[in-house]
Amino acid sequence: MASRTVSVAVTGVGLVGSEFISQLLSLATPNPFRIVALSSSKHTLFAPDGLNITVNSWKESLAQSSAKTPQDLVQDLSKLVKPGQDVVFVDNTSAENIASLYPSLLSAGIHVITPNKKAFSGDLSLFDGILSSSAKSGAKFLNESTVGAGLPVISTLKDLVATGDKVKKIEGVFSGTMSYIFNNFSSGEEGGPSFSSVVAVAREKGYTEPHPADDLTGSDVARKLSILARFIPSLKEKVPLPQGYQSVPTTSLIPAGLASQSLSADDFVTRLADYDAEFDQKRSEALKEGSVLRYVGVVDLEQGIVKADLQKYPKTHPFATSLGGSDNIIMFHTERYSPRPLIIQGAGAGAAVTAMGVMSDLLKLI
Ligand SMILES: NC(=O)C1=CN([C@@H]2O[C@H](COP(=O)(O)OP(=O)(O)OC[C@H]3O[C@@H](n4cnc5c(N)ncnc54)[C@H](OP(=O)(O)O)[C@@H]3O)[C@@H](O)[C@H]2O)C=CC1
Ligand SMILES: N[C@@H](CC=O)C(=O)O
Ligand code: NA
Numbered sequence: 001m002a003s004r005t006v007s008v009a010v011t012g013v014g015l016v017g018s019e020f021i022s023q024l025l026s027l028a029t030p031n032p033f034r035i036v037a038l039s040s041s042k043h044t045l046f047a048p049d050g051l052n053i054t055v056n057s058w059k060e061s062l063a064q065s066s067a068k069t070p071q072d073l074v075q076d077l078s079k080l081v082k083p084g085q086d087v088v089f090v091d092n093t094s095a096e097n098i099a100s101l102y103p104s105l106l107s108a109g110i111h112v113i114t115p116n117k118k119a120f121s122g123d124l125s126l127f128d129g130i131l132s133s134s135a136k137s138g139a140k141f142l143n144e145s146t147v148g149a150g151l152p153v154i155s156t157l158k159d160l161v162a163t164g165d166k167v168k169k170i171e172g173v174f175s176g177t178m179s180y181i182f183n184n185f186s187s188g189e190e191g192g193p194s195f196s197s198v199v200a201v202a203r204e205k206g207y208t209e210p211h212p213a214d215d216l217t218g219s220d221v222a223r224k225l226s227i228l229a230r231f232i233p234s235l236k237e238k239v240p241l242p243q244g245y246q247s248v249p250t251t252s253l254i255p256a257g258l259a260s261q262s263l264s265a266d267d268f269v270t271r272l273a274d275y276d277a278e279f280d281q282k283r284s285e286a287l288k289e290g291s292v293l294r295y296v297g298v299v300d301l302e303q304g305i306v307k308a309d310l311q312k313y314p315k316t317h318p319f320a321t322s323l324g325g326s327d328n329i330i331m332f333h334t335e336r337y338s339p340r341p342l343i344i345q346g347a348g349a350g351a352a353v354t355a356m357g358v359m360s361d362l363l364k365l366i
Contacts, residue, residue: 005296006086006366007050009037009077011070013062015206016115016145018060019355020092025055032366036080036087037073041095044068046076050191078108088365090358091116094210103129103265105138113361115145115354120230121223121244123329127230142364145357147224148328149176156332156344157231166335167232171298173319174224174308175325176207177215177347178295183323186283186293188312188315195279203269211265213254221308222248229299229306241306250308255297284313292320315345326350333342 024033034050038058039232045051045058045065053061068076074139080087087176091098091114099119100199101278102112112130119126134141146155160167173179183196183227187209199216202208208215222245229235241247252259255275263271286293291312296319299306313319323329329346331341347353 005084006033006088007036007077008033008081008090008362009046010035010092010338011037011038011039011040011073011098012091012095013038013059013114014092014210015351016354016358017092017121018059019351020090020358021058022054022055022358023355025058029106031361033088037077037294038153038288039061039068039070039073040346041068041093042343044073046073046168047236048080052065053198063265067224071252072097073088073106074101074108077105077110077339081109086111086365088362090114090362092358094118096122100126102126103133106130106141107137107348109124109137109139111139111316111365112141113143113359113365116150117143117223117227118221119250122148122246124242124243125169128242131292140365142361143227144361145354146227147174148330148344148346149350150353150355150357151328151344151346151348153328153330153344154227154231155226155270156342158343159322160332160334160336161232167247167332168302168338169298169300169333170228170298171300171331171333172330173294173328174221174297174348175215175329176328176347177202177209177212178221179323179328179348180205180326182293182324183325183327185279186286188287188292188320192283194273196217196269196276196278199272202326203265205326205352211268213268216254217252218295218308219245222246222250222293225297225299225306232299233300234301245281248306248308251310282310290315291305292317294319298323 037046041063043065077087088111097116102119144154181198184198203212227242228239293311297308326347326349329345331343333341
């Protein structure tokens with residue numbers, strides 16, 4: 001594909017989307033990509049021969065543009081697919097309605113790259129639709145940033161499976177938000193910041209989902225576990241996940257008093273402060289046992305278990321001693337990597353590292 005034209009359409013220009021556009025426009029020249037479309041939920045810029053934008057000008061240009069439905073955009077992009085001309089749709093939203101377009105995009109020969117977990121962790125029929133339309137048209141989908149942000153988690157798993165290794169268990173800390181929260185809230189020392197204050201900082205740092213409740217319910221971790229599970233072919237017989245993340249037993253951290261309320265993200269974080277004492281108590285109980293709290297996930301093929309849970313770990317455990325910031329740690333126990341697992345660790349959330357994962361997927365296409 002080296003001498004081909006690669007047209008890129010970017011949908012979703014929030015934290016990750018904006019950073020992705022900056023990284024794309026800052027590639028060394030000659031830049032192999034041209035951006036043909038940019039869209040938010042209200043505005044769309046489209047130019048089949050490439051948009052005339054810079055890192056400093058695209059926001060204003062987009063704000064002045066009119067709306068286009070995602071379906072119309074798919075039609076416009078389909079017309080650009082020709083021999084020697086690749087088209088890539090980059091979904092930087094967390095929207096279900098955009099995720100549901102992937103089968104039509106792939107059927108039209110448009111590659112899909114995304115950090116959006118929705119299509120890969122929901123109903124199995126959408127995931128199967130993605131696999132079959134990609135197989136039929138030859139268009140690729142890449143979703144490295146859906147697990148561990150830019151960390152090479154999906155690519156490592158695919159390599160293990162493709163080379164014939166047998167995955168026995170994957171376990172670790174899969175949420176940058178939960179990692180940040182508990183690294184700071186439950187550090188193993190007496191006292192410490194309030195739970196609601198560390199949640200607020202995780203949100204300010206861009207680690208949370210657009211609504212932080214999606215992190216605190218554990219759904220974000222459950223989604224990542226179902227994504228990993230779906231890339232292990234032998235798991236389907238062991239642990240069927242027909243509804244994806246909703247089939248994963250998951251411990252929610254949302255206080256009972258807030259669970260039934262549908263609050264805006266701002267109100268949710270404000271109201272969380274009413275429940276700080278409940279979290280203080282959990283922290284003290286762990287500390288009395290010489291432990292810290294960590295939110296972990298596991299896909300265990302031998303035991304047939306997939307679950308996301310808040311657990312206590314001794315202060316000497318690697319989950320207590322080696323994690324900082326938004327670090328994820330993912331341990332692959334396999335036939336080859338045994339008894340010591342293959343371990344991947346590093347920042348697992350934030351715009352820069354997530355956009356890097358999306359960008360590296362794009363570079364893999366060429
Ligand atoms: N932040 C992180 O650390 C990580 C994020 N991710 C994933 O990356 C994705 C983006 O996250 P993030 O950038 O933090 O979220 P943001 O909320 O900052 O950005 C999402 C953007 O999507 C836009 N959007 C929503 N619905 C639509 C739609 N139907 N059509 C077009 N645009 C739409 C929203 O803008 P508007 O409504 O104004 O149009 C918003 O700007 C999510 O799927 C998230 O799970 C993955 C790994 C790590
Ligand atoms: N909200 C998520 C973002 C990355 O997937 C997290 O905290 O891990
Ligand atoms: Na990743």
